[in-house]
Amino acid sequence: MKHLDLLNYSVKNLANRKLRSYLTILGIVIGIAAIVVLISIAQGVNDFIMGQLGILGADWISITPGSMRQSIMGSYLASSGKLTINDGEALKSIPGITDVMYELQLMRVPIEYKGESAFVSGGGWTAKIFEFSSLLEVQEGRAFKENERHVVVLGYRVANDLFKKKVEVNQVVTIGGKNFRVVGILAKKGGLGATMSSMIAMPIEDAREILGTQKLPNQVDEIGVRVAEGYDTEEVGEQIKAKLRQLHHVAEGEEDFRVITPESISEMVNTITGTLEVFLSGIAGIAILVGGIGIANTMFMAVMERTREIGILKAIGATDRTIIEIFLLEAGIIGLAGGVLGLVLAALATLVLNYFGVPTNITLELTLFALLFSLVVGIVAGFFPAKRAAELVPVEALRYE
Incomplete structure (x- = not known):
């Protein structure tokens, strides 16, 4: 057949x-x-x-305190550590690093507006954060500036949905018992940007004031660096590790910090x-x-x-x-x-x-x-x-x- x-x-x-x-x-x-x-x-x-992640760009590196390392028994141990502004300033000497940004995290801080109260999370940043991340796109008003104090940028949902009445630019809200003038409201975004819609952003020194004794005077929760065009972020990341090991007096494999590059996130x-x-x-x-x-x-x-x-x-x-x-x-x-x-x-x-x-x-x-x-x-x-x-x-x- x-x-x-x-x-x-x-x-x-x-x-x-x-x-x-x-x-x-x-x-x-x-x-x-x-x-x-x-x-x-x-x-x-x-x-x-x-x-x-592509929205964040391929020219940034994040450094956070603490690390995970494998013990001689094969299990993984978490180590705690601290980062300070001094660490970030020292990183500026590494070739290829053009900008350094700092962050202090705020978790469930009380916010009040016209007699209503709620809780929000967010952070205190240096003003460069708005240049670092396209997720922080200001839709109304403006971003806060360097050396500006007691001002805040609200996430879209915080401004529009958290209270009965929308919070407008130039109005005053009370955060952590202190008055802040709203200078900007973030644009509504999806994806990773949706998280920022429910958060607030303020100058890092204001966040430090709210946290009080919870943090050391120069302590930060994250250091972000921007890498110049033409430099390999992985190579710069290795130089950052070497510099911080020297500053923190720790050996390779015993780091009390984590260096996160776009390549490591992708992997x-x-x-x-x-x-x-x-x-x-x-x-x-x-x-x-x-x-x-x-x-x-x-x-x-x-x-x-x-x-x-x-x-x-x-x-x-x-x-x-x-x-x-x-x-x-x-x-x-x-x-x-x-x-x-x-x-x-x-x-x-x-x-x-x-x-x-x-x-x-x-x-x-x-x-x-x-x-x-x-x-x-x-x-x-x-x-x-x-x-x-x-x-x-x-x-x-x-x-x-």
Whole structure:
């Protein structure tokens, strides 16, 4: 039989058993749809995070106190440390560093406005923070300036949703028991910028005044540096580590600080989403396995039901290879059809997920993988039934009732 004849013959056989074929295909559809949707979510999350990090730019390095190091027993130990403005000033001597920014964190500080009270978080920064981060985009008013005191920039939600009445620019709010004039309101943003909508930003010395004795006079919670164009942030990061080890009198591997570069963040995100992708694929793979078992079961039943037909084919000259090709082709068609329909179902599912704000990304590579995988599952599942059909003896097969 020619290959086209084999294809027509296989399609007709599947069409003669529509209900069984549809139910078998359904198992593959569910499995492929699950794999594609779950992997696309992992890829979508990765793309979303990397896109948000891209907004921050590739020319910054963040230094925070404390670190994680591995003990001789293999476990990880957290070490605490402190950063000061003196550390940041010393970093200015490193070639490639153009700007240094400082931050003090404020967690759940009381805020009052026209008799209403609530709690907000945020930070005290040097004025350069508005140049460092595009997430801090002022929509109304302006950013605070260097050496300016008792002024504050409110996040969009703080200004618009926290109190009954919107807080306007130039009005006074009480934060941590001290009066602040609102000089600006941040723009409404999504992604990482959505966090800033619920926060406040004030000069670092004002934050230090609110914190009081909770922090040492020169202590900061984060140092941010900007790297000049043409300099490698990883190389500058290594120089920062060396400088801070010298200042803090600690050996390599015993740092009481962390240096975070765009490359290290990217690597961490890829590791996390890659692990998530493998985990989700494993879960979805169970559904595919069940679908493959369904194909094998269907093909074994087909061999039993068509034993006499197989005997006739062999009697008129069909070879063992032809018989194997017939059944493998039928199994492959079931698998491929399930793959195509599974992709359609996955595409519809991702549209729904996107509507609800869940990021997804069905790539061409993922599409081709799903189709190839479904075809391979079908062929592998149909191999042993096809082999069994080819091994039937024509005389015995013709006597089968």
